[in-house]
Amino acid sequence: MRLWLLLLLLFACPAYASEPAVDTLPPELVRLRDEGRLTVRALWAWKLVPAATATAAMELRAMGLDLIGADRAQLAAWVREAEEGTAAFSPAQREVLSGLLAMMDSGDAAASADMLPADAPAAAALPVPGVVDAVPAAPDTVDTAPPAPDVADAAPPLPDVAEAAPSVPGAASGPAMYRCGAARTGVSDASGPAGPPVELWKLKVGDGPCTPPVVLDGLACFGSVDGHLYAVDVATGALKWKFFAEDWVDQPPAMAGGTVFFGNVVGDRSGDRHFFALDAATGSEKWRFKSLYYGVNSSPAMVDGAICFGAGKHVYSADPQTGDAKWSLETSDTVGTPAVSDGTAFFAHANRLTAVELGADAEKWTFRAGANITTCPAVSDGLVVFGSDDFNIHAVDVQTGVEKWKFGTGLIHHPAAVHDGVVYAVSADNLHALDAATGTEKWKVNMQRAGLKAPVIDGDALILAAGNFLVSLDRASGQERWRFEAGGEITSPALAGGVAYFWSEDGHLYAVR
Structure with a gap:
């Protein structure tokens, strides 16, 4: 009888059978988010940003806006202004802002695979920084010479x-x-x-x-x-x-x-x-x-x-x-x-x-x-x-x-x-x-x-x-x-x-x- 009731609950109410939501952001970024200190700069360091983020950041800087230093509250404000038509963001800029906000909220790298640069590793495969509270160092391409010419x-x-x-x-x-x-x-x-x-x-x-x-x-x-x-x-x-x-x-x-x-x-x-x-x-x-x-x-x-x-x-x-x-x-x-x-x-x-x-x-x-x-x-x-x-x-x-x-x-x-x-x-x-x-x-x-x-x-x-x-x-x-x-x-x-x-x-x- 108990087994029958359990099966009925599982099939009638699938929510009971689903796994609890898992935050796929790296633990270091989850901690920064919980402390209200997660910024686009941290997402960038972990390569969890839309491919067009650099271009959007340069364009927004020309408008006097600091995208790289923006936290969730600032991103949400910009997205809201874009939706209300009170801020003049281009469609590409809006897409980047929405993608960054979604990444901060869910950290679902799998669902946002189209946002990641082609050569970026999955979030689970990224190296863990030595200091738990620190934002990881900038991408390792900084100190290397550009690729050899064709x-x-x-x-x-x-x-x-x-x-x-x-x-x-x-x-x-x-x-x-x-x-x-x-x-x-x-x-x-x-x-x-x-x-x-x-x-x-x-x-x-x-x-x-x-x-x-x-x-x-x-x-x-x-x-x-x-x-x-x-x-x-x-x-x-x-x-x-x-x-x-x-x-x-x-x-x-x-x-x-x-x-x-x-x-x-x-x-x-x-x-x-x-x-x-x-x-x-x-x-x-x-x-x-x-x-x-x-x-x-x-x-x-x-x-x-x-x-x-x-x-x-x-x-x-x-x-x-x-x-x-x-x-x-x-x-x-x-x-x-x-x-x-x-x-x-x-x-x-x-x-x-x-x-x-x-x-x-x-x-x-x-x-x-x-x-x-x-x-x-x-x-x-x-x-x-x-x-x-x-x-x-x-x-x-x-x-x-x-x-x-x-x-x-x-x-x-x-x-x-x-x-x-x-x-x-x-x-x-x-x-x-x-x-x-x-x-x-x-x-x-x-x-x-x-x-x-x-x-x-x-x-x-x-x-x-x-x-x-x-x-x-x-x-x-x-x-x-x-x-x-x-x-x-x-x-x-x-x-x-x-x-x-x-x-x-x-x-x-x-x-x-």
């Missing part, structure tokens, strides 16, 4: 910094900066491919998303979330040297006077945050400037014998020879990439854009957008142009900060290019050409793909990244001239000597002519 790349083995033979001229011909100069207009002095491009070489380099490169004196330099700054010989496609900066390098460097300038930020590693100056020929360190808060969230500008950059809540002007700060100004929030024109720096911090004369004790003006400013400004013809999460391109007067016009475009996460009275801006899958004086649209091209990056102006052409493609368009009409397909989504290009250089998510730096 046979077709014909690049020699990677030398250590100390062994790198100086082959780059010590005296630079001129500064090279992100967005083609201190004013960030995107107007290139050097030329890119004129016709249908062909691949010159590609080099397997960088473990994780990399920044757009800058090119000067035969050297292409770029940073990576693997914590390195890389230098590649553009003539041969050989890796000259790499420098380990202890944490993420997620903003492009600047090059001038035989020196490479860049900073690092809080990422998935525990190193200190600094602004660095390296010898371009050898990769050896010249000096470092210690940064507080989240590190250097900006790409530097070289102007009038000084290097200008944002670090934490400060904007600095430093001596490029010694690293000594000449001037600084504290702001309300994390400072983004500055544009510098006629002795004035223009920079975003949260939803504010501020103008300040270098060396001054107070700002000239501050403009407030309706949401966080998501691009570095471009300064041209009396205007400062930038994008915001309020879904608008804004143009304000360079002297007063008074808004001249705004144009609604949707999500904008990449800077505009400005030249000859026209603003070229990307949003979602569209490229817009706007009259700089009025903000009216001259033409629009639907590129029919995600992953549009900031365009570069090359004479009468626009060259831009569109997903896996490098595309050239006629600047006057938007008519496509040519395209080149890489093996993965690509960064904005740097142009030099008729060649375009860019990094792709297939793990290669490309040179195409």
